[in-house]
Amino acid sequence: xxxxxxxxxxxxxxxxxxxxxxxxxxxxxxxxxxxxxxxxxxxxxxxxxxxxxxxxxxxxxxxxxxxxxxxxxxxxxxxxxxxxxxxxxxxxxxxxxxxxxxxxxxxxxxxx
Amino acid sequence: xxxxxxxxxxxxxxxxxxxxxxxxxxxxxxxxxxxxxxxxxxxxxxxxxxxxxxxxxxxxxxxxxxxxxxxxxxxxxxxxxxxxxxxxxxxxxxxxxxxxxxxxxxxx
Numbered sequence: 001x002x003x004x005x006x007x008x009x010x011x012x013x014x015x016x017x018x019x020x021x022x023x024x025x026x027x028x029x030x031x032x033x034x035x036x037x038x039x040x041x042x043x044x045x046x047x048x049x050x051x052x053x054x055x056x057x058x059x060x061x062x063x064x065x066x067x068x069x070x071x072x073x074x075x076x077x078x079x080x081x082x083x084x085x086x087x088x089x090x091x092x093x094x095x096x097x098x099x100x101x102x103x104x105x106x107x108x109x110x111x112x
Numbered sequence: 113x114x115x116x117x118x119x120x121x122x123x124x125x126x127x128x129x130x131x132x133x134x135x136x137x138x139x140x141x142x143x144x145x146x147x148x149x150x151x152x153x154x155x156x157x158x159x160x161x162x163x164x165x166x167x168x169x170x171x172x173x174x175x176x177x178x179x180x181x182x183x184x185x186x187x188x189x190x191x192x193x194x195x196x197x198x199x200x201x202x203x204x205x206x207x208x209x210x211x212x213x214x215x216x217x218x219x220x
Binding site for chain 1: 143145147153154155157160198200205206207208209210211212213
Protein backbone atom coordinates (compact mmCIF):
# COMPACT_ATOMS: atom_id res chain seq x y z
CA UNK A 1 0.00 0.00 0.00
CA UNK A 2 1.59 3.26 -1.20
CA UNK A 3 -0.55 5.46 1.04
CA UNK A 4 -2.27 7.12 -1.92
CA UNK A 5 -5.85 5.85 -2.24
CA UNK A 6 -7.81 5.99 -5.46
CA UNK A 7 -11.45 5.05 -5.90
CA UNK A 8 -13.04 3.41 -7.69
CA UNK A 9 -10.55 0.87 -9.04
CA UNK A 10 -12.68 0.13 -12.11
CA UNK A 11 -15.39 2.10 -13.83
CA UNK A 12 -17.44 1.24 -16.90
CA UNK A 13 -19.70 3.89 -18.32
CA UNK A 14 -21.40 4.93 -21.55
CA UNK A 15 -20.41 7.66 -23.99
CA UNK A 16 -21.78 11.05 -23.07
CA UNK A 17 -21.81 10.33 -19.34
CA UNK A 18 -19.95 12.06 -16.52
CA UNK A 19 -17.81 10.38 -13.86
CA UNK A 20 -15.84 11.47 -10.81
CA UNK A 21 -12.56 9.87 -9.77
CA UNK A 22 -11.36 10.34 -6.23
CA UNK A 23 -7.88 10.49 -4.72
CA UNK A 24 -6.73 10.70 -1.10
CA UNK A 25 -3.07 11.68 -0.87
CA UNK A 26 -0.47 10.21 1.46
CA UNK A 27 -0.65 11.66 4.95
CA UNK A 28 1.28 14.94 5.10
CA UNK A 29 1.45 15.44 1.32
CA UNK A 30 0.05 18.75 0.08
CA UNK A 31 0.46 18.23 -3.67
CA UNK A 32 -1.77 16.05 -5.81
CA UNK A 33 -1.11 15.23 -9.46
CA UNK A 34 -3.36 13.54 -12.01
CA UNK A 35 -1.99 11.50 -14.92
CA UNK A 36 -3.68 9.70 -17.80
CA UNK A 37 -2.33 6.53 -19.40
CA UNK A 38 -4.11 5.49 -22.60
CA UNK A 39 -3.58 2.05 -24.15
CA UNK A 40 0.10 1.44 -24.90
CA UNK A 41 0.92 5.05 -24.08
CA UNK A 42 3.14 6.61 -21.50
CA UNK A 43 1.80 8.64 -18.65
CA UNK A 44 0.56 12.12 -19.58
CA UNK A 45 0.34 14.83 -16.94
CA UNK A 46 -3.10 16.38 -16.59
CA UNK A 47 -3.14 18.76 -13.62
CA UNK A 48 -1.54 19.53 -10.25
CA UNK A 49 -3.00 20.98 -7.07
CA UNK A 50 -1.06 22.24 -4.08
CA UNK A 51 -2.87 22.84 -0.79
CA UNK A 52 -6.17 23.49 -2.53
CA UNK A 53 -4.93 25.65 -5.37
CA UNK A 54 -4.24 24.75 -8.98
CA UNK A 55 -0.47 24.80 -9.50
CA UNK A 56 0.15 23.44 -13.02
CA UNK A 57 -1.87 22.32 -16.00
CA UNK A 58 -0.87 19.85 -18.68
CA UNK A 59 -2.77 18.34 -21.60
CA UNK A 60 -6.13 18.35 -19.85
CA UNK A 61 -9.22 18.54 -22.03
CA UNK A 62 -11.83 21.23 -21.38
CA UNK A 63 -14.33 18.44 -20.66
CA UNK A 64 -12.18 17.46 -17.68
CA UNK A 65 -11.89 19.39 -14.43
CA UNK A 66 -10.41 18.80 -11.02
CA UNK A 67 -10.32 20.26 -7.55
CA UNK A 68 -8.61 19.72 -4.23
CA UNK A 69 -10.67 20.02 -1.08
CA UNK A 70 -9.70 21.43 2.36
CA UNK A 71 -9.00 17.90 3.65
CA UNK A 72 -6.56 17.63 0.68
CA UNK A 73 -8.38 14.87 -1.16
CA UNK A 74 -8.86 15.54 -4.86
CA UNK A 75 -11.47 14.72 -7.45
CA UNK A 76 -11.11 14.51 -11.22
CA UNK A 77 -14.36 15.07 -13.11
CA UNK A 78 -14.66 13.75 -16.64
CA UNK A 79 -17.74 14.77 -18.63
CA UNK A 80 -19.24 14.14 -22.08
CA UNK A 81 -17.19 10.99 -22.16
CA UNK A 82 -15.90 9.61 -25.45
CA UNK A 83 -14.53 6.19 -26.33
CA UNK A 84 -11.04 7.71 -26.48
CA UNK A 85 -11.23 8.69 -22.82
CA UNK A 86 -10.86 5.04 -21.87
CA UNK A 87 -7.61 4.88 -19.93
CA UNK A 88 -5.90 4.32 -16.62
CA UNK A 89 -6.06 7.46 -14.50
CA UNK A 90 -3.40 7.78 -11.83
CA UNK A 91 -3.18 10.12 -8.91
CA UNK A 92 0.13 10.87 -7.22
CA UNK A 93 1.05 12.93 -4.21
CA UNK A 94 4.15 14.60 -2.78
CA UNK A 95 4.98 17.10 -0.08
CA UNK A 96 5.42 19.67 -2.87
CA UNK A 97 8.97 20.47 -1.81
CA UNK A 98 10.71 18.88 -4.78
CA UNK A 99 11.11 15.22 -3.83
CA UNK A 100 9.63 12.00 -5.19
CA UNK A 101 6.03 11.31 -6.12
CA UNK A 102 4.02 8.42 -4.70
CA UNK A 103 1.40 6.96 -7.03
CA UNK A 104 -1.92 5.34 -6.26
CA UNK A 105 -3.04 2.10 -7.87
CA UNK A 106 -5.09 3.91 -10.52
CA UNK A 107 -8.67 3.93 -11.77
CA UNK A 108 -9.30 1.97 -14.94
CA UNK A 109 -12.02 3.78 -16.92
CA UNK A 110 -13.76 2.03 -19.77
CA UNK A 111 -16.16 4.03 -21.93
CA UNK A 112 -18.51 1.90 -24.02
CA UNK B 113 9.80 21.11 -21.02
CA UNK B 114 12.07 18.20 -20.29
CA UNK B 115 12.20 15.32 -22.77
CA UNK B 116 12.86 11.83 -21.41
CA UNK B 117 14.12 9.08 -23.71
CA UNK B 118 14.31 5.45 -22.69
CA UNK B 119 16.13 2.57 -24.33
CA UNK B 120 15.68 -0.10 -25.39
CA UNK B 121 11.92 0.06 -26.05
CA UNK B 122 11.59 -3.72 -25.74
CA UNK B 123 13.72 -6.38 -24.09
CA UNK B 124 13.34 -10.15 -23.86
CA UNK B 125 15.47 -12.01 -21.33
CA UNK B 126 15.98 -15.56 -20.23
CA UNK B 127 15.38 -16.02 -16.53
CA UNK B 128 18.62 -15.46 -14.62
CA UNK B 129 20.07 -12.97 -17.10
CA UNK B 130 21.16 -9.43 -16.26
CA UNK B 131 20.06 -6.26 -18.02
CA UNK B 132 20.65 -2.51 -18.14
CA UNK B 133 17.95 0.01 -18.99
CA UNK B 134 18.89 3.56 -19.90
CA UNK B 135 17.15 6.91 -19.50
CA UNK B 136 18.42 10.13 -21.11
CA UNK B 137 16.96 13.51 -20.29
CA UNK B 138 17.19 16.71 -22.30
CA UNK B 139 17.86 19.12 -19.45
CA UNK B 140 18.95 19.17 -15.82
CA UNK B 141 16.63 17.42 -13.42
CA UNK B 142 16.23 17.69 -9.67
CA UNK B 143 14.01 14.64 -9.40
CA UNK B 144 14.54 11.36 -11.20
CA UNK B 145 12.44 8.29 -10.47
CA UNK B 146 12.24 4.74 -11.80
CA UNK B 147 8.94 2.88 -11.78
CA UNK B 148 7.82 -0.63 -12.62
CA UNK B 149 4.34 -1.09 -14.05
CA UNK B 150 3.26 -4.68 -13.51
CA UNK B 151 0.91 -6.59 -15.82
CA UNK B 152 -2.05 -5.52 -13.64
CA UNK B 153 -1.28 -1.86 -14.30
CA UNK B 154 0.06 -0.98 -10.86
CA UNK B 155 2.85 1.59 -10.86
CA UNK B 156 5.50 0.63 -8.32
CA UNK B 157 8.09 3.17 -7.23
CA UNK B 158 11.55 1.58 -7.52
CA UNK B 159 13.96 4.43 -6.90
CA UNK B 160 14.03 8.15 -6.23
CA UNK B 161 17.51 8.93 -7.52
CA UNK B 162 18.31 12.49 -8.68
CA UNK B 163 22.00 11.61 -8.43
CA UNK B 164 24.33 8.86 -7.25
CA UNK B 165 23.75 5.14 -6.88
CA UNK B 166 21.19 3.13 -4.93
CA UNK B 167 20.57 -0.57 -4.55
CA UNK B 168 17.53 -2.55 -3.52
CA UNK B 169 17.98 -6.30 -3.70
CA UNK B 170 18.55 -7.38 -7.30
CA UNK B 171 17.87 -3.88 -8.59
CA UNK B 172 20.21 -0.93 -8.59
CA UNK B 173 20.18 2.48 -10.23
CA UNK B 174 22.77 5.11 -11.05
CA UNK B 175 22.12 8.69 -12.11
CA UNK B 176 24.88 10.86 -13.56
CA UNK B 177 23.18 14.23 -13.34
CA UNK B 178 26.01 16.16 -15.04
CA UNK B 179 25.69 13.92 -18.12
CA UNK B 180 21.89 13.76 -17.98
CA UNK B 181 21.33 10.04 -17.85
CA UNK B 182 20.29 7.31 -15.49
CA UNK B 183 20.70 3.54 -15.62
CA UNK B 184 18.62 0.79 -14.04
CA UNK B 185 20.33 -2.57 -13.52
CA UNK B 186 18.36 -5.76 -13.05
CA UNK B 187 20.41 -8.78 -12.03
CA UNK B 188 19.38 -12.45 -12.03
CA UNK B 189 16.07 -11.57 -13.64
CA UNK B 190 12.89 -13.43 -12.65
CA UNK B 191 9.58 -13.81 -14.47
CA UNK B 192 8.02 -11.49 -11.90
CA UNK B 193 10.29 -8.71 -13.21
CA UNK B 194 8.24 -8.62 -16.42
CA UNK B 195 6.33 -5.45 -17.15
CA UNK B 196 7.12 -1.93 -18.25
CA UNK B 197 9.86 0.15 -16.64
CA UNK B 198 9.40 3.89 -16.69
CA UNK B 199 11.88 6.62 -15.99
CA UNK B 200 10.51 10.05 -15.07
CA UNK B 201 12.21 13.37 -14.39
CA UNK B 202 11.43 16.91 -13.47
CA UNK B 203 13.36 20.17 -13.38
CA UNK B 204 12.57 23.11 -11.13
CA UNK B 205 8.90 23.10 -10.15
CA UNK B 206 7.61 21.44 -13.31
CA UNK B 207 5.60 18.22 -12.95
CA UNK B 208 7.20 14.83 -13.47
CA UNK B 209 7.64 13.91 -17.15
CA UNK B 210 7.66 10.24 -18.13
CA UNK B 211 9.56 8.43 -20.81
CA UNK B 212 7.76 5.94 -23.07
CA UNK B 213 9.07 3.00 -21.08
CA UNK B 214 10.99 -0.22 -21.66
CA UNK B 215 8.82 -3.31 -21.98
CA UNK B 216 10.61 -6.24 -20.35
CA UNK B 217 9.62 -9.87 -20.82
CA UNK B 218 11.46 -12.47 -18.76
CA UNK B 219 11.06 -16.02 -20.04
CA UNK B 220 11.44 -19.10 -17.86
